[in-house]
Amino acid sequence: MAAPEFTLIIGDKNWSSWSLRPWLLMRQAGVPFEEVHVRLRRPESKADILALSPTGLVPALKWRGETIGDSLAICETIADLFPERKLWPRDALARAVARAASAEMHSGFGALRRDMPMAVIEHLPGEGHTEEALADARRVVRLWRDLRFRFGRQMPGDQGFLFGHFTVADAMYAPVVTRLRTYGVDLPALGDDGTARAYMEAVTTLPAMRDWAADAAAEEKLKT
Ligand SMILES: N[C@@H](CCC(=O)N[C@@H](CS)C(=O)NCC(=O)O)C(=O)O
Incomplete structure (x- = not known):
């Protein structure tokens, strides 16, 4: 082979x-x-x-x-x-916004990363809920809502992702999805009208995300 x-x-x-x-x-x-x-x-x-x-x-x-x-x-x-595979949106304006959102994730949200480090298989509600981390989370919730309303929902055949179908922007935010779940962040308290919750569900239920979580659990088990 x-x-x-x-x-x-x-x-x-x-x-x-x-x-x-x-x-x-x-x-x-x-x-x-x-x-x-x-x-x-x-x-x-x-x-x-x-x-x-x-x-x-x-x-x-x-x-x-x-x-x-x-x-x-x-x-x-x-x-x-x-x-x-259209891993960036086809439309130039949507692509520019997707790049900006991806870059914002790449170079920003330091408090969210520091105080709520990714721990896919863990459940740590209430931990890491510092004011700064929650301010980052609030920005993420607002951004997801904005992107879903202005781009994702407008796309023919919308699959529930930020720009309709899965793009680099969704890959960049997937670790944040796991963080908000792990640390039990109260989405409505951050202004979520259900959009962030639905988006998180779309990402979490991807077969590849399920595989990643299952692999993570198997790896952690081997360490014990
Ligand atoms: N900007 C880099 C950052 C990569 C990074 O910081 N990776 C961490 C792990 S998630 C790492 O390799 N740390 C080295 C270590 O733990 O020894 C990227 O986007 O790939």
């Missing part, structure tokens, strides 16, 4: 929010890839990652002898290589 064209290096599925993004995008796009796992939060983690990727961070994508680091760069690369 021919070696797969793509190898994705990822961290622990329970924790590695950055790894989830390109993994989910590639699964959603139907792009076959091999997974290489590196265990995080261990003394040898840095050296293990550095042996595979010069950034010393996961995720990284091996493709044609190159190592592409950074979750957003990997998502961009996959979107570029498979234009027929």
Whole structure:
């Protein structure tokens, strides 16, 4: 059998929010890839990652002898290589807004990340509910509502995602979906009119998201 064209290096599925993004995008796009796992939060983690990727961070994508680091760069690369999968919205204005939302996630929401780190299989209601993290969550809820109303719902054949069908923007926000669930964030208290709840349901019930969570549970079980 021919070696797969793509190898994705990822961290622990329970924790590695950055790894989830390109993994989910590639699964959603139907792009076959091999997974290489590196265990995080261990003394040898840095050296293990550095042996595979010069950034010393996961995720990284091996493709044609190159190592592409950074979750957003990997998502961009996959979107570029498979234009027929429409991993960015087709309309230029929607695409610009999707890129801005993805970049906002990539470089922002520091308090949400710090105080509610991804823990896919855990249930920690009430933990990490700092004022700053909840302010980030409130912004996310408003953004999702805005995108669903202005773009997602307008798309013919809307599948419940931010821009109708699954795009890079949904891959970027998937770890936030898991965080809001893990930490039991009260969505109506943040201004949700049901849009964020429905969006979270659309993401959580994706077969690939279910697989990721099942893999995370299996990995954590092996550690005990
Ligand atoms: N901006 C990078 C950040 C990647 C990142 O910070 N990855 C963390 C894990 S989720 C990491 O590799 N940490 C190294 C370590 O834990 O030793 C991206 O988008 O891929």
